[in-house]
Amino acid sequence: MTAPAADAPDRKADIDAFARRHKFRWTEALPWAAAIACYFTFENYHALGAQIFATILFALSLDLLIGYAGIITLGHAAFFGVGAYAAGIMAANGFHEPLSGLVIAALAAGIAGFASGAIVLRTSGLTLLMQTLVVAALLQELANKWTSVTGGSDGLLGMKIDPVFGVFRFDLFGNTAYIYCLAVLFLGWLAARNLICSPFGRSLTGIRENAARMRAIGAPVERRKIIIYTISAALAGVSGALIAQTTALVGLGALSLGRSGELLIMLIIGGIGRLYGAFIGVPLYMIAQDRFAAVDPVFWYFWIGLFMIFDGVFARGGALGVIARRRGGSPPQ
Amino acid sequence: MSPAALETKLLCKSFGALAVSSDINFTLERGARHALIGPNGAGKTSFVNLVTGVLKPTSGNIYLGGRDITPLPQALRVKLGLVRTFQISALFKRLTVLENVTLAIAEREGTANDILRPAGHRRAEIEEAFSLLEPLGLANEAMRPVTELAYGRQRMIEIAMALALKPQVLLLDEPAAGVPPGETGAIIDTIERLPAGIAVLFIEHDMELVFRVAKRITVLVQGAVLVEGPPAQIAADPKVREVYLGESHSQ
Ligand SMILES: Nc1ncnc2c1ncn2[C@@H]1O[C@H](COP(=O)(O)OP(=O)(O)OP(=O)(O)O)[C@@H](O)[C@H]1O
Ligand SMILES: [Mg+2]
Numbered sequence: 001m002t003a004p005a006a007d008a009p010d011r012k013a014d015i016d017a018f019a020r021r022h023k024f025r026w027t028e029a030l031p032w033a034a035a036i037a038c039y040f041t042f043e044n045y046h047a048l049g050a051q052i053f054a055t056i057l058f059a060l061s062l063d064l065l066i067g068y069a070g071i072i073t074l075g076h077a078a079f080f081g082v083g084a085y086a087a088g089i090m091a092a093n094g095f096h097e098p099l100s101g102l103v104i105a106a107l108a109a110g111i112a113g114f115a116s117g118a119i120v121l122r123t124s125g126l127t128l129l130m131q132t133l134v135v136a137a138l139l140q141e142l143a144n145k146w147t148s149v150t151g152g153s154d155g156l157l158g159m160k161i162d163p164v165f166g167v168f169r170f171d172l173f174g175n176t177a178y179i180y181c182l183a184v185l186f187l188g189w190l191a192a193r194n195l196i197c198s199p200f201g202r203s204l205t206g207i208r209e210n211a212a213r214m215r216a217i218g219a220p221v222e223r224r225k226i227i228i229y230t231i232s233a234a235l236a237g238v239s240g241a242l243i244a245q246t247t248a249l250v251g252l253g254a255l256s257l258g259r260s261g262e263l264l265i266m267l268i269i270g271g272i273g274r275l276y277g278a279f280i281g282v283p284l285y286m287i288a289q290d291r292f293a294a295v296d297p298v299f300w301y302f303w304i305g306l307f308m309i310f311d312g313v314f315a316r317g318g319a320l321g322v323i324a325r326r327r328g329g330s331p332p333q
Numbered sequence: 334m335s336p337a338a339l340e341t342k343l344l345c346k347s348f349g350a351l352a353v354s355s356d357i358n359f360t361l362e363r364g365a366r367h368a369l370i371g372p373n374g375a376g377k378t379s380f381v382n383l384v385t386g387v388l389k390p391t392s393g394n395i396y397l398g399g400r401d402i403t404p405l406p407q408a409l410r411v412k413l414g415l416v417r418t419f420q421i422s423a424l425f426k427r428l429t430v431l432e433n434v435t436l437a438i439a440e441r442e443g444t445a446n447d448i449l450r451p452a453g454h455r456r457a458e459i460e461e462a463f464s465l466l467e468p469l470g471l472a473n474e475a476m477r478p479v480t481e482l483a484y485g486r487q488r489m490i491e492i493a494m495a496l497a498l499k500p501q502v503l504l505l506d507e508p509a510a511g512v513p514p515g516e517t518g519a520i521i522d523t524i525e526r527l528p529a530g531i532a533v534l535f536i537e538h539d540m541e542l543v544f545r546v547a548k549r550i551t552v553l554v555q556g557a558v559l560v561e562g563p564p565a566q567i568a569a570d571p572k573v574r575e576v577y578l579g580e581s582h583s584q
Contacts, residue, residue, distance in 0.1 A: 011463055014476055018431055019453035199439045199455065200448040206436045209425035216385070216423070217437040217498060218411030219445060 022197035031279045035182050047174030047246075052286050053181035054242035057188045059267045059278035061235035066264075067273030068196055069228045070208030071121070074260050075132030076236055078116070078139050079109040081255030083237025085143060085150060088250035091159040098161050102184065102241050109237020110230050112139075117229035121222065133257065140255035155251035159244070170246065177246035184242055188235055193275060195231070204228055208273075265304060268311060271320030280319045336399030338363045338502050338532035339384065339415070344393035346376075346383055346556075353379040355557045357393070361502065365532045368547035370540075372576060376556040377536045378420055381504050385417050386410050397502065411440075414501030418491040420510055420536070424479045431475040433490055434462040437497035465493050469523060485512040492523055503527070505535035509542060521545065544568070552576070 038049060058080055065071045083105035090101050120131040143150045150156055163169040168176045195201045206214045207221055214221050244250045253259060262285075270281025285304075292300050311318060317325075339361040346354040353376040361367055369377050382388040384395055386407035394403045402410055425433050438458045439445040453459075466472045469489045474482055479490060488511060495503060508524065509517045517539065524546055527533060537543050543550065543564075550567040552559040560570050567573055 011472065014431075015456065015459050015463065017476070018429075018435075018459050019456050022451045022453055194451070195448055197451045197453075198448050199445045199450075199452045202432070202436060202452050203439065203445040205428065206425050209427060210423055212387075213419070213423045213425065213494075214436075214440075215387075215407045216411065216417060216419070217494060218408045218440045220406075220408045 028276075031276070032186065039178060043173075046178040048286070048290055050174050050177035050181040050246050051243065052283050053178075053185040054239050054246070055263070055266070055286060056278045056282045057181075057185045057242070058236055058239035059263055059270070059282050060185075060188060060192050060275075061232045061239065062263055062267055063272060063275065063278055064192060064195070064204075064228060064232045064235070066267070067275075067277070068201065068208060069204040069225060070211075071225060071229065072125075072129055073132040074129050074257065074264070075134070075136035076232075076263060077255050077257070077259035078132075078136035079113055079233035079236035080240035080259065081136070081139060081143070081250075082112045082233075082240070083109040084240030084244040084250045084254045085156065086237065087241035088156045088159050088244040089149060091161055091245065091248075092156055096160050096162040098164055098180070098245050101161070101245060102238050105237045105241030105244075106234040107237075109240070110234035112237075113233020114226065114230040117226045117233070121225045121229060133260075136255055136257065136260060140252055143252055143255055150250075153252055155249060156244075157249075159248045159250075161245050161248065174246070181242050181246060184238065188238060192235070196275065200224070200227075265308065267318075268308065269318050271318030271324075274317075274320045274324075277318055277320050284319075335363070336396065337361060338365065338398060339534070340396040340399075341384065342394045342396070344380075344383060344395065345391045346379060346388060347391050353556045354383060354390070354393075355555075357553075357556075357558055359551065359558065359561075361532050361534050362549075363532055364529050365534070366546055366548045367532075367534045368543045368550045369534055369536045369553060370538070370543060370550060371553035371559075375553045377553055378506055379556075380553065381417055381506050381536070384504065385415060411498060414499070415504075416495045416498045416500035416502070417504040418495045418506055418508060420506040422484070422487045422491055422511070424487060424490055424494070426479045429476055429478055430466065430471055430482070430490055430493075431459070431462055433479060434465055434493050434497050435459060437494045438462055441498050462497065465497055468526075469493050470519060485516045488512050488520065489523070492520070496527075500531055502532045503534070505533065505537075507536050507538065509537065509539050517542065 035053070039046070042049070062076050065073055065076070086108035087101040087105040090104055095101070116135045120128060120135060123131060144152055161170055164176060164180055168180070170176050203214065203219055203224060206219065207224060211221050240254060266281040266285040267277055268281065269284055270277030270279065289300060337360045341357050341359045344354055344357040345352070357380065369380065371377055379388065383390050386405060390403065394401055396402065397410065397413055397415055402413065425436065435458055438461055439452070439455070442458065444455060444458070463472055463475065466475050469492065471486065471489055471493060474486065479487060488508060492505070492508060505524070509520045512520060521542055524533065524535065535546070547564055549562070550564055551561040552567065552573050554576055559572055559576065560567065
């Protein structure tokens with residue numbers, strides 16, 4: 001049937017290729033080169049840039065869930081919000097050091113992710129979608145009612161953030177914020193990339209493709225889902241903390257359905273399950289919004305809606321999906 | 334005497350009024366080559382689902398090597414060496430053949446819990462996957478996504494993934510289902526070449542395959558064991574003839 005001896009050299013090439021399939025490619029340096037270049041070319045947009053980086057991290061955390069583990073959610077803002085409020089409440093109550101704020105935000109959001117994940121991840125499909133929505137809505141209502149701590153609908157005010165490392169002061173132009181958010185995004189991306197290339201990450205892809213088979217090969221599917229849900233929530237929490245710290249503002253919107261939905265749209269525009277979808281979709285969306293939405297917000301949603309229909313009918317898989325297909329390339333891994 | 338590889342005692346399962354398993358007492362000896370046959374809807378797949386933990390029995394017990402595994406979750410049963418394949422291929426379709434097999438190996442080795450190092454570092458696992466694919470004639474297609482392979486080839490991946498788990502007890506649910514008639518030979522060869530120590534239970538409609546491989550046959554009808562015995566006895570059993578003749582008349 002086969003002739004192993006004759007094929008042996010080929011096998012070695014295949015094994016090498018497979019073993020090296022997660023090696024860094026030069027294209028992966030592009031987003032970082034672009035981000036650094038933009039620092040010098042768009043000096044008036046550093047504040048927006050910082051928001052974009054923080055939101056990319058948020059979208060990246062969502063991609064881990066939807067794109068890799070196949071866990072669909074419409075309540076991811078819950079963890080963004082928990083992180084934002086955690087960092088904000090700290091900063092408004094005498095703990096002004098930013099890095100520890102990020103750590104606390106990650107912990108708080110991770111705990112929220114673990115606790116809610118352990119409950120909602122028993123379900124799947126539409127039920128799961130509804131339950132994630134409910135979790136976010138509950139948290140939003142909690143933030144709304146607990147005015148003494150959160151500021152309720154007025155938002156959390158009076159945050160004060162120390163300079164990063166005691167040296168780099170957060171300035172009005174967002175210069176520090178730009179670098180700060182970019183650096184944290186870089187670390188988050190490294191962690192996320194490492195995760196999806198690890199055997200654990202591969203097993204998440206297996207769960208996305210066929211959970212029944214994963215169980216049949218002995219994978220503790222439910223446990224793995226809770227782990228990735230917790231990690232993703234922690235990353236989302238860091239993202240929320242970044243925005244809270246760099247804008248010195250947290251409002252109920254941080255926990256809203258709109259926030260979750262918008263994030264999903266950004267990720268779809270860029271491409272789900274491709275790690276870099278967030279890096280394309282988020283800047284496209286946020287820059288376009290910054291340009292056009294101020295002029296006519298209703299029209300803005302019209303264009304977004306039109307784009308989503310177009311993507312659903314023709315493109316599928318967002319910008320990166322289109323590029324991959326043009327190059328005869330792969331489905332998401 | 335050492336306990337049987339797999340045993341069920343008074344195993345029952347019903348979906349509402351429909352009893353898909355009724356008081357099944359079944360024994361799979363060590364190193365067995367045992368066929369489970371029966372008409373469509375007899376409850377053969379349901380039996381595999383019960384044994385592997387996909388379904389919870391309404392009552393009764395399941396023993397693996399003498400140990401009661403009835404309360405254990407699916408994943409733990411696999412860790413104890415109880416492995417199954419699917420009647421309808423259940424693969425990771427968009428992933429490559431090689432990745433399908435390495436995922437199984439990573440679960441067996443417990444490396445799938447590793448969140449830090451890249452998967453490619455496990456070179457030994459990749460090499461092992463190739464050594465599994467090679468004798469099944471799948472090595473040349475290892476780097477291709479499963480969807481690109483013909484369904485008959487996908488059935489071979491089903492078996493490759495099960496073997497990657499180094500099973501003690503192997504449950505094959507219609508391994509040749511959907512394989513074009515000319516290609517079942519490769520499946521039969523594979524089953525015949527399985528290590529003697531593995532206890533194999535296979536569900537099959539193809540009687541040629543059943544009588545060629547099985548040393549023992551259990552006939553399941555409407556969720557209950559009709560008869561069990563060596564092939565010659567089953568072939569001569571009037572009750573079995575009635576079931577199969579009755580079926581062929583009605584078709
Ligand atoms: N989850 C379920 N809910 C309700 N009924 C079910 C369920 N699973 C199986 N059944 C029913 O149980 C009966 C046995 O099904 P099963 O798949 O075990 O049969 P089988 O012997 O494997 O048949 P085949 O030879 O066609 O594969 C069928 O009538 C089927 O419709
Ligand atoms: Mg069946």
